Amino acid sequence: MKKLLLGVCFILSILTVEAQESAKAKLQDMYDLIKEAGIEEPAFVMAQCIQETGWLICRKCCLGYHNLFGFYIRGNKCKKFDSDEECIHYYKKWQDKRYPKWRKKNPGGSYYDFLKHAGYATGDKYTKELQPKVTWVKKHLSL
Numbered sequence: 001m002k003k004l005l006l007g008v009c010f011i012l013s014i015l016t017v018e019a020q021e022s023a024k025a026k027l028q029d030m031y032d033l034i035k036e037a038g039i040e041e042p043a044f045v046m047a048q049c050i051q052e053t054g055w056l057i058c059r060k061c062c063l064g065y066h067n068l069f070g071f072y073i074r075g076n077k078c079k080k081f082d083s084d085e086e087c088i089h090y091y092k093k094w095q096d097k098r099y100p101k102w103r104k105k106n107p108g109g110s111y112y113d114f115l116k117h118a119g120y121a122t123g124d125k126y127t128k129e130l131q132p133k134v135t136w137v138k139k140h141l142s143l
């Protein structure tokens with residue numbers, strides 16, 4: 001019986017490691033797309049993607065519509081995109097419209113400050129949730 005339990009635990013640990021590596025590869029691919037799009041502060045933006053999609057695996061979010069960042073339209077509905085790339089390019093346009101003007105007025109401000117200013121993050125709770133994800137991105141994904 002002990003051997004069986006040890007065997008099951010061993011198999012589960014191998015599967016867990018493989019799942020984590022698979023998820024990490026998917027996250028790295030998404031991060032690469034964000035960087036290729038020329039988005040400012042890509043580690044923060046990738047952390048937003050992780051936050052809004054539950055590490056790219058959520059079932060009850062906008063991910064099914066390729067909405068990586070939780071953008072909503074009128075009527076509090078998820079904005080729909082045809083692909084992840086389309087969503088990333090939308091984010092780039094959204095950022096380009098707001099970030100340069102804000103950065104010019106706030107040269108010492110952080111990206112957290114920008115997200116609050118832009119109305120993306122409505123409070124400190126979002127910043128607190130995002131901070132460990134930014135740290136994770138910087139530690140585990142290739143810049």
